[in-house]
Amino acid sequence: MTSANNQMPKTLTRPDLFRLFWRSSFEQGSWNYERMQNLGFVYVMMPAIKRLYDTPEDQRAAVLRHLGFFNTMPYMQSTITGVVANMEVQRANGSQLDDQAINNVKVGMMGPLAGVGDPIWWGTFRPVLAAFAAGLAQGKASLIGPLLFFFGWNIARLTFRWQSQKVGYSLGVTITTKTGNLLPKLTQGASILGMFVMGAVIPRWTSIEMPTVIARVHAHDQLEQLTLQNVCDRILPGLVPVLLTLICLWLIRKRVNPIWLMLGILVLSIFGYSIGLLGVK
Amino acid sequence: MSVTVIIAILVVAFLAGMDGILDEWEFQQPLVACTLIGWLLGDVTTGVLFGGSLQMITIGWMNIGAAVAPDTALAAVGAAIWVCGPAHLTVAEGLAIAIPLALIGQGLTVIVRRLVVKLVHYAERSVRQGNLNVITRVHLLSLTLQGLRVVIPTALILLVPTTLMQTFKAGLPHNVVMGLAVAGGLLAVVGYAIVVNMMATKWLWPFFILGVVLAAITALNMIALGLIGLALAIIYVQLQSQTRPPSGPDDEMDELDRELEDL
Known part of the structure; x- marks a missing residue:
């Protein structure tokens, strides 16, 4: 600590910061x-x-x-890495930050940041873009x-990191303290956008056809067949896919593994086609 | 298939496998992986088409916390080989086969994630003995294992004779083939349900209903719908921060303070 006084203050160079950034894109490898x-x-x-510690003992320490438990939404780790790097610079320059203080900040940030990052990146941005x-x-x-x-994904991700x-x-x-106010608003806004887009995507991009003819009507001097699908579409377009999604949602909340739901849909589709209830457009 | 193509496919499998754990570059996502496989097999159009369809099914698969989702990497690479390659499975058959592949891939990544616990212990011991380079080496070794857990099954898939796949395909009853086509249009709802489940709280449901209803207006394309959603989100957040009493006066006080300091 005495050496800190008669030396240039230690700091991270721009290439160092770039190396942290580059390595961040492989953070979950282990x-x-x-x-x-x-x-x-x-x-x-x-x-x-x-860069910051000269002796092997300090580096090892x-x-x-930093080998303690750590888990957050991977892209949010960049924020934490920035903050921790800032603290390590202070420590290397002789500040009284101890291991516990640095670890507390790390562990304290990982939960709340994952709480914001998961719904925004995985819950909204990726499904919408995909x-x-x-x-x-x-x-x-x-x-295209x-x-x-x-x-789109990588530019957004790398810029954010x-x-x-x-x-x-x-x-x-x-x-x-500076961003504490912003995070809940961001999560809230992203959830609204995500829910709205999911609501729009389900009827648009799910295709179902129920060809069973349930009525024949005269329209424009022609005999028109009214299928079960026509009836559902007249009630509300996309009614059946939305109902199916809500049933799946209910089962997922009952802790049914989604893979079983998919296998169930496979079986129901084959059965439905065999008895003529479901068809292909 | 030439040796170059086989090697290139295994490289794509390696990238997809690594990204299956990283979740960074998105090589594990069907849109990217299937397009690359289709391109390598000389049928990029089918690759894009199949990638888009499989992407819709996997849209809600995400690793959150310690939970491991079904694996898109092996599903995308393996199924795309059978759809775009000489076996020529249909898109619907490819989707059906992708599901068991996703489960196998999930099982394999879980095994690797357990194995890495031992590697990390080894790294920690080495650091205590003064070897710091072990960190980078063990990290990259673990990442390589994750890549190999897709490369090896992919190599096995490439070894399955095309005639076997065609016999299998020819043996499928008509009802099953058509049923798979029906399922191809419907399977995505499970993924949507996962996404909705993650976001849905009671106050969000009105926005879901608005989305469903506005989607019926065919004149609005997805960009228009996205902008409506964005506008709704901004309006809601703005109104809420204005009407919430505790934050309002505080902000005003802060501004007053700042103005006083400026004087």
């Missing part, structure tokens, strides 16, 4: 059932640890204090679908 992303977090932090791109891919087999999905790491690094622990 995900394991015991301490989950612990080794991944250290893997990301390695360039910073090597830094690695070991559904949109898959719609393009299914319709005209257009290459996959390209839009791949580049770089920016949030930067903000985390410059604000340090004060980030929790």
Whole structure:
């Protein structure tokens, strides 16, 4: 600690920060059932640890204090890495931050950030982008679908990782007070958008046909057949897919494994076609 | 199939397998993986078409916390080989076969995730003995194992003779083939249910209803619908922050304070 006084203050260079950012895209590589992303977090932090601590003992201590349990939504880890890097810089320059303080910040942030990141990234953005791109891919087999999905996702993800790491690094622990107000609003807004889009996607992109003729009506001087599908469509377009989704939702909440639901739909489809209730458009 | 194509397919399988754990670059997603496999097998159109259909089914599969979802990587790569390759399964048959492949892939990633516990213990011991480079090496080794858990089954799939698949296909009764086609249009509802289940709280249901109803207006395309959703979200959040009493006065006080400080 005496050496800190007669040296240049230690800091991370821009290439260092870029290395943290690059490694972040591989953070979950060693995900394991015991301490989950612990080794991944250290893997990301390695360039910073090597820059900030000179002696092998200090480096080893830094690695070991970051090997504790860690798990969050992977993209939100960039924010935490930024904040932790900020604290490590302070510590390397002689501040009194102990292991416990750094670990408390890490563990304290991972839960709330996962709570925001999961619904926004997995719950909203990916389904919306994927559904949109898959719609393009299914319709005209257009290459634009996959390209839009791949580049749209990665540009958004990498921009977010770089920016949030930067903000985390410059604000340090004060980030929790500065963004505390924004996060719930963001989650709320994303959930609204997600629910709305799911509501729109279900009737649009599910196809069902029930060809059973239940009535014959005279219209425009012609005998028109009214199928079960026509009747449902007249009540509300997309009625059956929405009802099916709600049944699946109810069963998922009863802890039925989704794979069983899919196998169930396979069996019902084959059975339904055999008895003539379900058809192909 | 030439050796180059086989190697290229295994490379795609490796990328998809690694991304199955990373969840970063999205090579594990059907839209990307099936398109690449279709392109390598000389039928990119079928690859895109099948990728889009499988993507709709897997749309709600996500790894949250410690829960492991069915595996899209092996499902996408394996089924795409049979759909775009010489076996020429239909899209519907490919979707049906993708489901068991997803379960196998899920089982394999769970095994690797258990195995990595031991590797991490080894890394920790080595660090205590002073070896710091072990961190990066063990991390990348674990990632490689995750890649191989898709590469190896893919190699086995490539070994299945085309004639066997065609015999299997020819043996399917007509009702099953058509039933699979029916299921192809419906299977996506399970994925939608998973997504809705994750987001749905009581106050959100009105937005779901609005989505269902507005989707019936065919003049509105998905971009228009997305913008309506975005506008609704912004309006709701703005109104709520205005009407909530505790945050309002505080903000005003803060602004007053700042103005006083400026003076």
